[in-house]
Amino acid sequence: MSAIKPTSTNFSNKTALSDECPEAYASNIIGGQWTLVICSWLLLGKLRFNELKKRLPNITERMLTLHLRKLEENKIVKRTVYAEVPPRVEYELTPIGYALQPVITELERWGDSHKKLTEE
Amino acid sequence: MSAIKPTSTNFSNKTALSDECPEAYASNIIGGQWTLVICSWLLLGKLRFNELKKRLPNITERMLTLHLRKLEENKIVKRTVYAEVPPRVEYELTPIGYALQPVITELERWGDSHKKLTEE
DNA sequence: TTAGGTACTATCAAAAATGTAAGTAATGAG
DNA sequence: CTCATTACTTACATTTTTGATAGTACCTAA
Numbered sequence: 107m108s109a110i111k112p113t114s115t116n117f118s119n120k121t122a123l124s125d126e127c128p129e130a131y132a133s134n135i136i137g138g139q140w141t142l143v144i145c146s147w148l149l150l151g152k153l154r155f156n157e158l159k160k161r162l163p164n165i166t167e168r169m170l171t172l173h174l175r176k177l178e179e180n181k182i183v184k185r186t187v188y189a190e191v192p193p194r195v196e197y198e199l200t201p202i203g204y205a206l207q208p209v210i211t212e213l214e215r216w217g218d219s220h221k222k223l224t225e226e
Numbered sequence: 227m228s229a230i231k232p233t234s235t236n237f238s239n240k241t242a243l244s245d246e247c248p249e250a251y252a253s254n255i256i257g258g259q260w261t262l263v264i265c266s267w268l269l270l271g272k273l274r275f276n277e278l279k280k281r282l283p284n285i286t287e288r289m290l291t292l293h294l295r296k297l298e299e300n301k302i303v304k305r306t307v308y309a310e311v312p313p314r315v316e317y318e319l320t321p322i323g324y325a326l327q328p329v330i331t332e333l334e335r336w337g338d339s340h341k342k343l344t345e346e
Numbered sequence: 347t348t349a350g351g352t353a354c355t356a357t358c359a360a361a362a363a364t365g366t367a368a369g370t371a372a373t374g375a376g
Numbered sequence: 377c378t379c380a381t382t383a384c385t386t387a388c389a390t391t392t393t394t395g396a397t398a399g400t401a402c403c404t405a406a
Contacts, residue, residue, distance in 0.1 A: 217248030
């Protein structure tokens with residue numbers, strides 16, 4: 107999530123794949139452990155940091171911060187800070203963030219049918 | 227890809243997420259670095275190990291093997307070994323593998339529009 | 347003056363994913 | 377007998393991701 111090595115093989119492989127395949131590109135962006143769950147919640151409306159935290163019971167503050175920062179960098183989430191004390195920060199999907207809806211829907215659909223298949 | 231620790235926090239987090247959210251479940255299965263590209267190629271028809279390798283110029287044999295094994299475990303790919311020498315092994319998508327088509331299509335669509343957005 | 351709430355950051359450690367390099371089995375061709 | 381071919385495996389190293397823990401700034405209310 108931070109401190110990647112631009113000289114590593116892994117980095118150049120990821121870059122090359124992202125350049126050539128939009129699906130690998132997308133997977134790189136939304137493939138973090140908590141990324142899709144965060145986006146799913148935000149699809150229902152904007153949330154504050156603590157509200158997200160409550161909805162993801164096992165996430166650490168660090169992980170939540172890192173994922174939100176990456177989402178922000180990638181223009182998927184808009185971060186709004188209110189000049190109040192105690193602080194209030196709201197996270198909301200951008201248009202390209204909301205555009206994840208069909209992706210998530212298909213992932214859910216596929217996930218459900220795969221789960222059924224393997225539970226037999 | 228192998229040797230995961232069932233006692234780790236990471237493992238229990240992943241398990242819990244997979245149980246609760248089908249989209250996280252799906253992402254866990256198809257989220258490997260090369261997974262989607264492999265599936266994309268196989269969507270066009272079955273391929274031998276070496277044919278896949280040629281299509282993924284930078285993958286190592288180890289990575290290709292690991293990814294294929296995981297896909298096989300997850301019933302996404304069927305592996306057929308022919309009793310010949312030198313060996314011939316074919317990889318083909320199963321029905322649930324072919325069912326990834328709409329997922330991949332949406333990922334591509336989203337990836338493309340995201341790329342456009344950030345290239346400006 | 348002190349405690350409390352919010353949204354963090356900084357270090358460090360562990361685990362997971364990926365990459366490197368070399369070796370293996372089987373057998374048919376020459 | 378040796379070599380070539382295919383589809384791997386093994387042992388190890390590196391990189392990346394994730395987690396544990398503690399601490400910070402800010403103001404407000406008591």
